[in-house]
Amino acid sequence: MSLKFGILDQSIIFPGQTAAEALGNTVKLAQLAETLGFERFWVSEHHDSPGMAGSSPEVLISYLLAQTKTIRIGSGGVMLQHYSPYKVAENFNVLASLAPGRVELGIGRAPGGLPRSTKALQKGVAEAATLAEKLTELEQLLHDKTGEDHPLAGLEASPLPVQPADIYLLGTSISSAELAAEKGYPYAFALFINNDPETARKAIETYRNQFNRSLGREPKTILALSVIASDSEEEANALAGHFKSVRVMLASGKTVNVGSLDQAKEFARQAGETFTAEERDADITRGTKETVRKRLLEIQAQYGVDEFVFTTIIPDFAKRIRSFELLKEAFEGELV
Structure with a gap:
């Protein structure tokens, strides 16, 4: 059996750290993920959150692409409700032109912050649009000009890359699964946010059953979950205990x-x-590499997912690195 693993990093500013140190650790983790053979490395979007440095995934992605060579780098995710699809398309078309085949555009449905930051981000927005409408426009602009039925017919989000960024829809609910299925996008369920197993199961099942195959695509499911691997069960439990x-x-x-x-x-x-x-x-898969391997295989069988993306919240950076190294060792020879 072959598996694909990824990392989602939130650039958390732990006590005693600066924002620059947190972002520097994000860069080191991306380079580690590439060395370990992980498939992707995603960064999040949080606003008005003093404990998190990742407020602009587009900017961070560009730097990570420059600091790595082969791993796919993406957003987990861009909160499209706040932004013009045209500007998001321009940002990611530039990124995809700079690093063909390496850019992923994960779209989130949450606000990414408190009501105050949502109000600030949407200040001056004149036109209301649903997320589904914005996604339709975004996908068109990533690949081509707007059609004749668009109010701004012929608009192009230059530059048009040879390999546009792949869109992923991120969610924690059945409605997000329905939207991903309708649009024919890969779907990532954030189990580390909504750890209700029944909701996760129903969302993934709904996504597969309703997937729009008329678009010529196949369903692809990713489960994002919290994982802590350590050299002992006791240490893993201690590291996970207070979240x-x-x-x-x-x-x-x-x-x-x-x-x-x-x-x-x-x-x-x-x-x-x-x-x-x-x-x-917090629902954290934890333990030695043997324990974590066993549990991850059970989770894969339980939900029938194709891939995992891990978030690992450990203030001690050396132990965070060790956790990912142990995950690699646990599945030695099985990562593709």
Whole structure:
């Protein structure tokens, strides 16, 4: 059996670190992922978040492409709801022209921050559009000019690359799976954000069952999950022990995931809504390389996914590196 692994790095600024040090570690991890033979390295988009340095994935991707040679580099993801599809297409067409075949455009549906940053990002936006409409326009602009039925017929997001960036849709719900299936995109379910196994199973099943094969593509599923591998079970449990996930349910019916109860309170305050919150221990696959290997194979069989993307939140950078090295050792000869 062959597997494809990737890394999603959030450029977290751990206590005692500077933003420059966090971004420097992201560069080192991308280079490590390439050395270990991982398939891809994605960076996230977070706004108004002092604990995370990755606010501009397009800029970070360009630097990572220059610091690596072969690994695919992408966004996990660009929050398209905030932006003009035309500008996103221009950014990624430049990147794909600089590094043909190495650029991936993961699109996220979440705001990537609190209501305050969403308001700032969307300041001056005159036209409302659904994510599905924006995706349609984005894909067209990545490949060609806009058609005659477009209000700006003939518009081109120059330069048009020989190998445009591949679009991936990221999500945590069945509705995201339905949209990915309709558009015929690869689908990445973020289990590290929504660790409800039933929702994940239904989303992946829905994606496969509803996939639009008329576009000439085949479904492709990726599961993004938290993993910590260590030289002992005790150390792995200690490293994973204090992380929490919090689901916020606003009075309007909107649901978001944040990292702490304090963030939940601040999100609701900025949104001007009452809320309820559910806090639980983060779902982290952990243990020695043997334990992690066994569990990952069980997860692959459980969900039937094609690939994994790992996020590993360990403040000690040397131990974070060791975790990825152990993952490589656990599947020696099986990565493609």
